[in-house]
Amino acid sequence: MRGLTTFLAITGLAFAATAQVRITEAMVNPPGSPDAGREFIEIQSCRPNFSLQGYWLIGIDGDAIYNPGNIHWAIDLSSYSTGANGLLLVRDGSATLLPAPADETTVAAIQFAFTEAGMGNDSYTVALVRGFTGQVGDDIDADDDGVIDNPLWEEAVHAFGWTDGEPTGRQYAEPLNGVNVPESSRVRNDGSIWEPDGIIFFQNGSWIAADIGRASGAGDFGPFQTSNTNRVVSGTLPSQFNREVTPGNLNPGDKPAVEGDVNCDRCVDDADLLQVLFNFGGSDNATDVNGDGIVDDADLLIVLFSFGSGC
Numbered sequence: 001m002r003g004l005t006t007f008l009a010i011t012g013l014a015f016a017a018t019a020q021v022r023i024t025e026a027m028v029n030p031p032g033s034p035d036a037g038r039e040f041i042e043i044q045s046c047r048p049n050f051s052l053q054g055y056w057l058i059g060i061d062g063d064a065i066y067n068p069g070n071i072h073w074a075i076d077l078s079s080y081s082t083g084a085n086g087l088l089l090v091r092d093g094s095a096t097l098l099p100a101p102a103d104e105t106t107v108a109a110i111q112f113a114f115t116e117a118g119m120g121n122d123s124y125t126v127a128l129v130r131g132f133t134g135q136v137g138d139d140i141d142a143d144d145d146g147v148i149d150n151p152l153w154e155e156a157v158h159a160f161g162w163t164d165g166e167p168t169g170r171q172y173a174e175p176l177n178g179v180n181v182p183e184s185s186r187v188r189n190d191g192s193i194w195e196p197d198g199i200i201f202f203q204n205g206s207w208i209a210a211d212i213g214r215a216s217g218a219g220d221f222g223p224f225q226t227s228n229t230n231r232v233v234s235g236t237l238p239s240q241f242n243r244e245v246t247p248g249n250l251n252p253g254d255k256p257a258v259e260g261d262v263n264c265d266r267c268v269d270d271a272d273l274l275q276v277l278f279n280f281g282g283s284d285n286a287t288d289v290n291g292d293g294i295v296d297d298a299d300l301l302i303v304l305f306s307f308g309s310g311c
Protein backbone atom coordinates (compact mmCIF):
# COMPACT_ATOMS: atom_id res chain seq x y z
CA MET A 1 0.00 0.00 0.00
CA ARG A 2 2.79 2.36 0.82
CA GLY A 3 4.18 1.83 -2.67
CA LEU A 4 0.88 2.73 -4.25
CA THR A 5 0.49 5.80 -2.09
CA THR A 6 3.97 6.96 -3.01
CA PHE A 7 3.27 6.27 -6.65
CA LEU A 8 0.12 8.38 -6.61
CA ALA A 9 1.76 11.18 -4.73
CA ILE A 10 4.62 11.27 -7.16
CA THR A 11 2.47 11.11 -10.26
CA GLY A 12 1.33 14.63 -9.57
CA LEU A 13 4.86 15.85 -9.08
CA ALA A 14 6.28 14.10 -12.09
CA PHE A 15 4.74 16.53 -14.51
CA ALA A 16 5.32 19.68 -12.55
CA ALA A 17 7.89 21.86 -14.26
CA THR A 18 10.88 22.36 -12.00
CA ALA A 19 13.30 25.12 -12.75
CA GLN A 20 16.80 23.75 -12.81
CA VAL A 21 18.30 27.15 -12.09
CA ARG A 22 17.09 29.94 -9.82
CA ILE A 23 18.33 33.35 -8.81
CA THR A 24 19.47 32.95 -5.22
CA GLU A 25 20.85 36.38 -4.29
CA ALA A 26 21.56 39.77 -5.80
CA MET A 27 22.82 43.18 -4.80
CA VAL A 28 21.70 45.94 -7.12
CA ASN A 29 22.69 48.92 -5.00
CA PRO A 30 25.76 48.44 -2.81
CA PRO A 31 26.44 50.93 0.00
CA GLY A 32 28.57 53.85 -1.20
CA SER A 33 29.58 54.58 -4.76
CA PRO A 34 30.23 53.89 -7.49
CA ASP A 35 27.94 50.89 -7.79
CA ALA A 36 29.72 49.40 -10.80
CA GLY A 37 32.31 46.84 -9.75
CA ARG A 38 30.48 45.92 -6.54
CA GLU A 39 27.16 44.57 -7.76
CA PHE A 40 26.40 40.88 -8.16
CA ILE A 41 23.84 38.30 -9.15
CA GLU A 42 24.10 34.75 -7.81
CA ILE A 43 22.22 31.80 -9.24
CA GLN A 44 22.11 28.14 -8.26
CA SER A 45 21.38 24.96 -10.18
CA CYS A 46 19.88 21.87 -8.56
CA ARG A 47 22.63 19.66 -9.93
CA PRO A 48 26.38 20.39 -9.79
CA ASN A 49 28.44 21.69 -12.71
CA PHE A 50 25.29 22.47 -14.68
CA SER A 51 25.75 23.85 -18.18
CA LEU A 52 24.06 27.20 -18.64
CA GLN A 53 23.86 26.83 -22.40
CA GLY A 54 21.00 29.03 -23.58
CA TYR A 55 20.54 30.87 -20.27
CA TRP A 56 20.71 34.65 -20.06
CA LEU A 57 20.50 37.22 -17.31
CA ILE A 58 18.83 40.46 -18.36
CA GLY A 59 18.17 43.80 -16.70
CA ILE A 60 14.92 45.60 -17.53
CA ASP A 61 14.38 49.30 -16.87
CA GLY A 62 11.16 50.27 -15.13
CA ASP A 63 11.59 53.98 -14.59
CA ALA A 64 9.70 56.36 -16.85
CA ILE A 65 12.78 58.40 -17.79
CA TYR A 66 14.54 55.26 -19.08
CA ASN A 67 11.62 53.81 -21.08
CA PRO A 68 9.92 51.04 -19.07
CA GLY A 69 10.59 47.66 -20.64
CA ASN A 70 13.96 48.68 -22.08
CA ILE A 71 16.55 45.89 -22.04
CA HIS A 72 19.31 47.61 -20.04
CA TRP A 73 21.91 44.84 -20.33
CA ALA A 74 21.96 41.18 -21.29
CA ILE A 75 24.52 38.54 -20.32
CA ASP A 76 24.77 35.29 -22.27
CA LEU A 77 25.66 32.57 -19.74
CA SER A 78 26.09 29.87 -22.40
CA SER A 79 29.81 29.52 -21.90
CA TYR A 80 29.48 29.00 -18.13
CA SER A 81 28.59 26.09 -15.91
CA THR A 82 27.66 26.33 -12.28
CA GLY A 83 30.16 25.06 -9.73
CA ALA A 84 30.25 21.85 -7.73
CA ASN A 85 27.91 23.45 -5.19
CA GLY A 86 25.59 24.59 -7.98
CA LEU A 87 26.47 28.26 -7.63
CA LEU A 88 27.41 30.79 -10.29
CA LEU A 89 28.35 34.26 -9.12
CA VAL A 90 28.10 36.94 -11.80
CA ARG A 91 30.24 39.94 -10.94
CA ASP A 92 30.90 43.23 -12.72
CA GLY A 93 34.47 43.46 -11.52
CA SER A 94 37.35 41.32 -10.35
CA ALA A 95 37.86 42.79 -6.86
CA THR A 96 36.53 40.22 -4.40
CA LEU A 97 33.40 40.99 -2.46
CA LEU A 98 33.49 39.71 1.12
CA PRO A 99 32.91 37.09 2.29
CA ALA A 100 34.96 35.57 -0.53
CA PRO A 101 33.05 33.10 -2.68
CA ALA A 102 33.32 29.41 -1.90
CA ASP A 103 36.03 27.50 -3.78
CA GLU A 104 33.33 25.37 -5.44
CA THR A 105 31.52 28.39 -6.89
CA THR A 106 32.00 29.41 -10.51
CA VAL A 107 32.73 33.14 -10.64
CA ALA A 108 32.06 35.08 -13.84
CA ALA A 109 33.82 38.43 -13.52
CA ILE A 110 32.73 40.61 -16.43
CA GLN A 111 33.70 44.26 -16.41
CA PHE A 112 30.65 46.52 -16.72
CA ALA A 113 28.44 43.43 -16.93
CA PHE A 114 25.49 45.50 -15.74
CA THR A 115 26.52 48.60 -17.78
CA GLU A 116 29.13 51.15 -16.86
CA ALA A 117 26.83 52.76 -14.28
CA GLY A 118 25.58 49.47 -12.87
CA MET A 119 22.04 48.21 -12.41
CA GLY A 120 19.31 50.76 -11.89
CA ASN A 121 18.55 51.75 -8.31
CA ASP A 122 15.01 52.81 -9.21
CA SER A 123 12.12 50.80 -10.65
CA TYR A 124 13.91 47.79 -12.00
CA THR A 125 13.65 44.09 -12.88
CA VAL A 126 16.31 41.40 -13.23
CA ALA A 127 15.37 38.18 -14.99
CA LEU A 128 16.87 34.79 -15.77
CA VAL A 129 15.57 33.52 -19.10
CA ARG A 130 16.32 30.81 -21.63
CA GLY A 131 16.67 31.49 -25.31
CA PHE A 132 16.91 35.28 -25.26
CA THR A 133 16.28 36.61 -28.76
CA GLY A 134 16.56 40.34 -28.17
CA GLN A 135 19.35 42.78 -27.57
CA VAL A 136 20.19 45.73 -25.39
CA GLY A 137 17.85 48.62 -26.18
CA ASP A 138 14.93 46.45 -27.24
CA ASP A 139 11.61 47.22 -25.56
CA ILE A 140 9.38 44.49 -24.09
CA ASP A 141 6.66 46.99 -23.14
CA ALA A 142 5.92 49.33 -26.05
CA ASP A 143 3.11 51.26 -24.36
CA ASP A 144 4.80 51.34 -20.94
CA ASP A 145 1.76 49.99 -19.11
CA GLY A 146 3.70 47.37 -17.16
CA VAL A 147 2.36 44.50 -19.26
CA ILE A 148 4.90 42.65 -21.39
CA ASP A 149 3.80 42.87 -25.02
CA ASN A 150 7.04 41.82 -26.70
CA PRO A 151 8.57 38.79 -24.97
CA LEU A 152 12.11 38.18 -26.18
CA TRP A 153 12.76 34.74 -24.71
CA GLU A 154 11.68 31.14 -25.07
CA GLU A 155 11.25 30.58 -21.36
CA ALA A 156 11.13 32.86 -18.36
CA VAL A 157 12.89 31.06 -15.51
CA HIS A 158 13.06 33.41 -12.52
CA ALA A 159 13.12 37.11 -11.74
CA PHE A 160 12.82 39.83 -9.15
CA GLY A 161 11.78 43.42 -9.40
CA TRP A 162 10.40 46.46 -7.64
CA THR A 163 9.10 49.94 -8.22
CA ASP A 164 10.35 53.10 -6.55
CA GLY A 165 7.12 54.85 -5.65
CA GLU A 166 6.67 56.91 -8.79
CA PRO A 167 3.24 56.20 -10.27
CA THR A 168 4.80 55.56 -13.68
CA GLY A 169 7.33 53.03 -12.36
CA ARG A 170 7.02 49.51 -13.76
CA GLN A 171 8.13 46.02 -12.68
CA TYR A 172 7.97 42.82 -14.70
CA ALA A 173 9.11 40.01 -12.41
CA GLU A 174 5.83 38.21 -11.71
CA PRO A 175 5.03 37.25 -15.31
CA LEU A 176 8.68 36.15 -15.53
CA ASN A 177 8.09 33.51 -12.83
CA GLY A 178 9.55 35.74 -10.20
CA VAL A 179 8.77 38.11 -7.38
CA ASN A 180 7.63 41.71 -7.47
CA VAL A 181 8.47 43.11 -4.05
CA PRO A 182 5.26 44.92 -3.04
CA GLU A 183 5.48 48.68 -2.76
CA SER A 184 2.84 48.65 -0.03
CA SER A 185 5.38 46.88 2.22
CA ARG A 186 7.98 49.60 1.64
CA VAL A 187 6.34 52.75 2.96
CA ARG A 188 8.32 54.93 5.36
CA ASN A 189 6.65 56.77 8.21
CA ASP A 190 6.57 59.94 6.11
CA GLY A 191 4.75 58.10 3.32
CA SER A 192 7.71 57.90 0.93
CA ILE A 193 8.82 54.60 -0.58
CA TRP A 194 12.20 52.93 -0.09
CA GLU A 195 13.64 50.62 -2.78
CA PRO A 196 15.47 47.41 -1.84
CA ASP A 197 19.23 47.27 -2.47
CA GLY A 198 19.19 43.51 -2.83
CA ILE A 199 17.26 40.31 -2.45
CA ILE A 200 18.03 36.84 -1.03
CA PHE A 201 16.02 33.74 -1.92
CA PHE A 202 16.16 30.67 0.33
CA GLN A 203 15.48 27.05 -0.54
CA ASN A 204 12.62 26.87 1.96
CA GLY A 205 10.74 29.24 -0.33
CA SER A 206 11.21 32.37 1.75
CA TRP A 207 12.94 35.53 0.60
CA ILE A 208 14.06 38.88 1.95
CA ALA A 209 14.39 42.12 -0.01
CA ALA A 210 16.06 44.86 1.97
CA ASP A 211 18.27 47.87 2.20
CA ILE A 212 21.88 46.74 2.47
CA GLY A 213 24.61 48.32 4.55
CA ARG A 214 28.14 47.55 5.61
CA ALA A 215 28.60 45.00 8.36
CA SER A 216 30.57 46.24 11.35
CA GLY A 217 34.08 47.25 10.27
CA ALA A 218 33.40 46.60 6.58
CA GLY A 219 34.88 48.55 3.72
CA ASP A 220 33.52 49.24 0.26
CA PHE A 221 33.76 45.57 -0.68
CA GLY A 222 31.93 44.17 2.31
CA PRO A 223 30.97 42.23 4.21
CA PHE A 224 27.45 43.57 3.81
CA GLN A 225 24.28 42.97 5.77
CA THR A 226 20.60 43.53 5.29
CA SER A 227 18.78 46.25 7.19
CA ASN A 228 16.84 45.41 10.32
CA THR A 229 14.18 47.94 9.51
CA ASN A 230 13.88 48.47 5.76
CA ARG A 231 13.13 44.92 4.78
CA VAL A 232 10.34 42.89 3.23
CA VAL A 233 10.15 39.21 4.16
CA SER A 234 8.04 36.54 2.52
CA GLY A 235 7.68 33.23 4.32
CA THR A 236 9.81 32.16 7.27
CA LEU A 237 13.51 32.96 6.95
CA PRO A 238 15.85 30.10 7.92
CA SER A 239 16.95 30.24 11.56
CA GLN A 240 20.57 30.22 10.33
CA PHE A 241 20.14 33.58 8.58
CA ASN A 242 21.70 36.48 10.46
CA ARG A 243 21.27 39.35 7.96
CA GLU A 244 24.45 38.45 6.06
CA VAL A 245 24.93 39.01 2.33
CA THR A 246 26.89 36.05 0.97
CA PRO A 247 27.94 36.48 -2.69
CA GLY A 248 29.07 33.11 -4.06
CA ASN A 249 28.34 31.21 -0.87
CA LEU A 250 25.33 29.05 -0.09
CA ASN A 251 22.63 31.10 1.56
CA PRO A 252 22.15 30.24 5.23
CA GLY A 253 20.18 27.02 5.60
CA ASP A 254 20.51 26.16 1.90
CA LYS A 255 21.98 22.92 0.58
CA PRO A 256 24.51 22.45 -2.21
CA ALA A 257 23.55 20.98 -5.57
CA VAL A 258 23.17 17.19 -5.64
CA GLU A 259 24.07 14.96 -8.58
CA GLY A 260 21.00 13.10 -9.81
CA ASP A 261 18.51 15.44 -8.16
CA VAL A 262 15.83 15.81 -10.81
CA ASN A 263 13.05 17.49 -8.84
CA CYS A 264 15.31 19.97 -7.05
CA ASP A 265 14.68 19.07 -3.44
CA ARG A 266 18.40 18.38 -2.88
CA CYS A 267 17.72 14.71 -2.19
CA VAL A 268 17.86 11.82 -4.66
CA ASP A 269 15.06 9.41 -3.93
CA ASP A 270 12.18 7.56 -5.55
CA ALA A 271 10.59 10.83 -6.64
CA ASP A 272 13.58 11.50 -8.90
CA LEU A 273 13.60 7.94 -10.13
CA LEU A 274 9.93 8.06 -11.04
CA GLN A 275 10.30 11.38 -12.82
CA VAL A 276 12.97 9.83 -15.04
CA LEU A 277 10.79 6.80 -15.70
CA PHE A 278 7.76 8.91 -16.58
CA ASN A 279 9.82 10.97 -19.00
CA PHE A 280 11.78 8.03 -20.37
CA GLY A 281 12.40 8.36 -24.10
CA GLY A 282 11.47 12.04 -24.06
CA SER A 283 13.57 15.16 -23.99
CA ASP A 284 12.28 16.93 -20.87
CA ASN A 285 15.02 19.37 -20.04
CA ALA A 286 14.68 19.07 -16.27
CA THR A 287 14.80 15.29 -16.36
CA ASP A 288 17.66 15.00 -18.82
CA VAL A 289 20.28 14.65 -16.11
CA ASN A 290 23.34 14.39 -18.36
CA GLY A 291 22.10 17.04 -20.76
CA ASP A 292 22.46 15.00 -23.97
CA GLY A 293 18.95 15.78 -25.19
CA ILE A 294 17.23 12.51 -24.33
CA VAL A 295 15.98 10.92 -21.13
CA ASP A 296 17.26 7.38 -21.24
CA ASP A 297 19.09 4.71 -19.29
CA ALA A 298 22.14 6.94 -18.89
CA ASP A 299 20.05 9.38 -16.86
CA LEU A 300 18.45 6.54 -14.96
CA LEU A 301 21.86 5.20 -14.00
CA ILE A 302 23.02 8.58 -12.71
CA VAL A 303 19.97 8.75 -10.47
CA LEU A 304 20.49 5.17 -9.29
CA PHE A 305 24.17 5.73 -8.54
CA SER A 306 23.29 8.87 -6.58
CA PHE A 307 20.34 7.34 -4.79
CA GLY A 308 20.13 8.64 -1.23
CA SER A 309 22.47 11.59 -1.83
CA GLY A 310 21.59 14.70 0.09
CA CYS A 311 18.65 13.08 1.87
Ligand SMILES: [Ca+2]
Nearest residue numbers: 028035118119
Ligand atom coordinates in the same frame (compact mmCIF):
# COMPACT_ATOMS: atom_id res chain seq x y z
CA1 LIG B 1 23.09 49.99 -8.98
Ligand SMILES: [Ca+2]
Nearest residue numbers: 068069141142
Ligand atom coordinates in the same frame (compact mmCIF):
# COMPACT_ATOMS: atom_id res chain seq x y z
CA1 LIG C 1 8.55 50.72 -23.22
Ligand SMILES: [Ca+2]
Nearest residue numbers: 263265267268
Ligand atom coordinates in the same frame (compact mmCIF):
# COMPACT_ATOMS: atom_id res chain seq x y z
CA1 LIG D 1 15.09 14.95 -5.51
Ligand SMILES: [Ca+2]
Nearest residue numbers: 290292294299
Ligand atom coordinates in the same frame (compact mmCIF):
# COMPACT_ATOMS: atom_id res chain seq x y z
CA1 LIG E 1 20.17 12.19 -20.98
